[in-house]
Amino acid sequence: MVTTPIKPNIQKPVGEQRVIFHRLSWDDYLQIFNALPQRRNSRLTYDGNTLEITMPLEDHEFALRLIERFILILVFEMGMKLKTMGSTTINREKLQRGSEPDCAFYIQNQPKVAGRNVDFETDPPPDLIVEVDITHTDIDKNRLYAAMGVPEFWRYNGEIWRIFQLENSEYQECEISPTFPQIKKNDLYNFLAEAQQDEIEAEHNFRSFIREQLAIT
Numbered sequence: 001m002v003t004t005p006i007k008p009n010i011q012k013p014v015g016e017q018r019v020i021f022h023r024l025s026w027d028d029y030l031q032i033f034n035a036l037p038q039r040r041n042s043r044l045t046y047d048g049n050t051l052e053i054t055m056p057l058e059d060h061e062f063a064l065r066l067i068e069r070f071i072l073i074l075v076f077e078m079g080m081k082l083k084t085m086g087s088t089t090i091n092r093e094k095l096q097r098g099s100e101p102d103c104a105f106y107i108q109n110q111p112k113v114a115g116r117n118v119d120f121e122t123d124p125p126p127d128l129i130v131e132v133d134i135t136h137t138d139i140d141k142n143r144l145y146a147a148m149g150v151p152e153f154w155r156y157n158g159e160i161w162r163i164f165q166l167e168n169s170e171y172q173e174c175e176i177s178p179t180f181p182q183i184k185k186n187d188l189y190n191f192l193a194e195a196q197q198d199e200i201e202a203e204h205n206f207r208s209f210i211r212e213q214l215a216i217t
Helices: 026-035 058-077 141-148 185-195 199-216
Strands: 016-021 043-047 050-056 090-092 097-099 103-106 128-132 152-156 161-167 170-174
Touching: 026 043, 026 050, 043 141, 050 058, 058 103, 058 128, 058 152, 058 185, 058 199, 090 141, 097 141, 141 152, 141 170, 161 185, 185 199
Parallel strands: 128 152
Antiparallel strands: 016 050, 043 050, 043 097, 090 097, 103 128, 152 161, 161 170
């Protein structure tokens, strides 16, 4: 039974390649954004005057897809509602900020945006955003998503899962997810460790574990 975060055997993996542009205006950012093809692997993040273009590599995508599956399993087993936004571009001109997060979800506010496209200028932000940053990022993502009003923000650096809850326009780190209070951090670490050997078995074991936990409560 794994009780500690996954740690690389030799050195920390390279999870992303990044290109940084400083001193860019909102119009500069939009010009670059509109010039890029809609179908691309890179993700853009703009915060005030800094644009970061991220190209995810294998370690990034492996962790991200499994965390996304972790969330989907929890939502399904707990009978919650869900609208998955993936890496949908969130541009907020009034805030001079834009992001294509690793994955985003409407859970509590799913009924407000169900059955239609989201307008981020008028609709509530996603209830939960997840970012995997194995390598250093120049963007202060806590400040970015706090400014957007995202209630819950998860960060994973390849070893540690950090959970942030928005309180008074700032993030406070917490040990338990407000959305999934039945889950502990070790549950994700166990799931990721098992999935390195067999993703299907890891999912089966996690679903069984969640059902047992729900039966107890």
